[in-house]
Amino acid sequence: MITDFEILETMKMFNEQHLDIRTITMGISLMDCAASSVDECCDKIYDKIVRYAHDLVATGEAISKKYGVPIINKRISVTPIAIVAAACNTSDYTPFAKTLDRAAKACGVNFVGGFSALVQKGYTNSDMKLINSIPEALASTDFVCSSINLASTRTGINMDAVGDMGRIIKKTAELTADRDALGCAKLVVFANAPEDNPFMAGAFLGPGEPECVINVGISGPGVVKHAIESVKGADLGTVAETIKKAAFKITRVGELVAREASERLHVPFGIIDLSLAPTPEVGDSVARLLEEFGLETCGTWGTTAALAMLNDAVKKGGIMASSYVGGLSGAFIPVSEDEGMIAAAASGSLKLEKLEAMTCVCSVGLDMIAIPGDTSAETISGIIADEMALGTFNNKTTAVRVIPVPGKGVGDKVEFGGLLGYAPIMEVNKASCADFINRGGRIPAPIHSMRN
Amino acid sequence: MESDKNTAVISVIGKDRVGIIAGVSALLSENNININDISQTILDDIFTMIMLVDLKDNDIENSDIVEKLNALGDELGVTITIQHTDLFNRMHRI
Numbered sequence: 001m002i003t004d005f006e007i008l009e010t011m012k013m014f015n016e017q018h019l020d021i022r023t024i025t026m027g028i029s030l031m032d033c034a035a036s037s038v039d040e041c042c043d044k045i046y047d048k049i050v051r052y053a054h055d056l057v058a059t060g061e062a063i064s065k066k067y068g069v070p071i072i073n074k075r076i077s078v079t080p081i082a083i084v085a086a087a088c089n090t091s092d093y094t095p096f097a098k099t100l101d102r103a104a105k106a107c108g109v110n111f112v113g114g115f116s117a118l119v120q121k122g123y124t125n126s127d128m129k130l131i132n133s134i135p136e137a138l139a140s141t142d143f144v145c146s147s148i149n150l151a152s153t154r155t156g157i158n159m160d161a162v163g164d165m166g167r168i169i170k171k172t173a174e175l176t177a178d179r180d181a182l183g184c185a186k187l188v189v190f191a192n193a194p195e196d197n198p199f200m201a202g203a204f205l206g207p208g209e210p211e212c213v214i215n216v217g218i219s220g221p222g223v224v225k226h227a228i229e230s231v232k233g234a235d236l237g238t239v240a241e242t243i244k245k246a247a248f249k250i251t252r253v254g255e256l257v258a259r260e261a262s263e264r265l266h267v268p269f270g271i272i273d274l275s276l277a278p279t280p281e282v283g284d285s286v287a288r289l290l291e292e293f294g295l296e297t298c299g300t301w302g303t304t305a306a307l308a309m310l311n312d313a314v315k316k317g318g319i320m321a322s323s324y325v326g327g328l329s330g331a332f333i334p335v336s337e338d339e340g341m342i343a344a345a346a347s348g349s350l351k352l353e354k355l356e357a358m359t360c361v362c363s364v365g366l367d368m369i370a371i372p373g374d375t376s377a378e379t380i381s382g383i384i385a386d387e388m389a390l391g392t393f394n395n396k397t398t399a400v401r402v403i404p405v406p407g408k409g410v411g412d413k414v415e416f417g418g419l420l421g422y423a424p425i426m427e428v429n430k431a432s433c434a435d436f437i438n439r440g441g442r443i444p445a446p447i448h449s450m451r452n
Numbered sequence: 453m454e455s456d457k458n459t460a461v462i463s464v465i466g467k468d469r470v471g472i473i474a475g476v477s478a479l480l481s482e483n484n485i486n487i488n489d490i491s492q493t494i495l496d497d498i499f500t501m502i503m504l505v506d507l508k509d510n511d512i513e514n515s516d517i518v519e520k521l522n523a524l525g526d527e528l529g530v531t532i533t534i535q536h537t538d539l540f541n542r543m544h545r546i
Contacts, residue, residue, distance in 0.1 A: 061513075
């Protein structure tokens with residue numbers, strides 16, 4: 001029998017601490033949609049997505065009602081389009097993005113991920129075409145997200161692609177300049193990209209994944225913060241224990257929702273992603289959670305240590321709650337999507353260099369960071385190269401989603417709206433790294449990748 | 453962990469007044485929902501009631517029970533939620 005205390009604790013998590021399921025993401029393989037004609041390939045893609053995902057939103061809403069659990073997003077991830085479209089006789093992949101956008105709208109989901117390519121070791125012709133199509137594809141669609149894997153621990157870093165992506169990000173920003181470079185908010189580059197990530201903008205269904213699969217991303221920074229508040233002044237061992245317990249409960253909700261969605265949709269359950277995902281709302285911030293450890297402002301000394309401990313304790317609690325954990329599974333520290341991060345960046349306490357250090361111990365990387373519009377393509381590539389090195393050489397996932405906002409500089413602010421939030425423009429080191437980036441080539445895989 | 457029983461937890465939280473239990477019980481009875489257990493406390497004038505109910509053939513998502521409870525909550529000036537028991541079992545029991 002469940003006690004009244006437990007019931008009230010659960011209710012508070014939902015009502016006061018913003019506990020929710022961040023996303024149910026249906027992965028759909030598009031491998032069988034290849035065709036030599038663009039129109040035929042697009043028709044197949046549209047039909048397949050709508051056939052598999054037409055009930056996704058309604059199912060999410062029914063589960064949400066049954067358990068009184070808010071499920072914020074229902075999304076779709078697909079096979080990287082660079083693989084699906086490889087057989088087509090075309091050099092412009094924008095029509096595929098438009099097809100994904102149409103299918104997403106028909107299904108009622110709010111994002112579709114998979115306008116992607118995996119180029120960690122080199123380009124296929126199709127990868128090159130996809131990457132060159134990104135600016136136009138993101139400017140002419142609403143819900144399509146694009147991700148490129150540039151590096152992995154097993155292959156090293158494709159520096160030619162790192163150089164290209166600096167230019168592509170700049171061009172994407174220019175084409176969506178009227179919307180504060182919103183296109184860049186839908187574009188992320190990875191090292192060691194997970195193939196089962198349910199979160200955007202990086203979701204795609206990797207080549208090793210099944211035909212169709214349900215992956216669920218949880219949330220809950222508010223719940224963890226509240227748990228830490230209850231042990232004010234206690235030593236860090238106690239804090240770790242407290243976080244683990246909260247993470248266990250949060251993950252169990254995710255597991256319940258994932259299992260039920262999988263059953264109702266007759267689609268296998270893939271993984272739970274144990275990431276603490278913030279929103280711009282007050283009370284739903286990872287930065288505020290870190291401050292609860294005893295930091296005056298996120299970004300000050302001690303932030304990396306607190307984040308490392310938080311990330312580890314969340315995983316330890318979560319791993320017990322679900323047998324299938326995957327995706328990114330680590331705390332997210334996007335700037336624009338987190339009220340506390342925004343405040344810390346605006347106050348000058350949180351700088352780009354500190355964020356880079358923080359990405360060594362959490363999942364995502366330099367995420368949703370607005371930078372001056374006059375930042376050069378080579379400097380953006382330099383930012384990417386450093387982040388790729390962190391991921392590649394530390395055997396973890398890292399990513400970069402920066403937004404060079406045309407016409408804006410340090411001191412200005414950008415507003416993306418909704419879950420994407422708003423952000424102050426952050427200062428970028430102005431010394432040039434152009435000669436380094438222009439060398440191109442491939443940074444060899446680190447020695448510890450030789451495991452066999 | 454999920455039980456075969458189709459049960460739910462209804463919680464009512466708000467300022468105490470006459471007729472809360474009567475109102476909720478009447479609504480449940482009209483909808484053929486049986487009350488298995490009920491507990492209630494008043495702390496600092498905040499009324500908290502937790503009911504364990506047997507939904508029988510009803511299910512939460514395909515009926516309008518959530519809407520009806522919300523409407524009643526508005527009328528009584530309290531917050532009423534209904535959640536399937538599996539949620540609590542999942543979160544609090546290994």
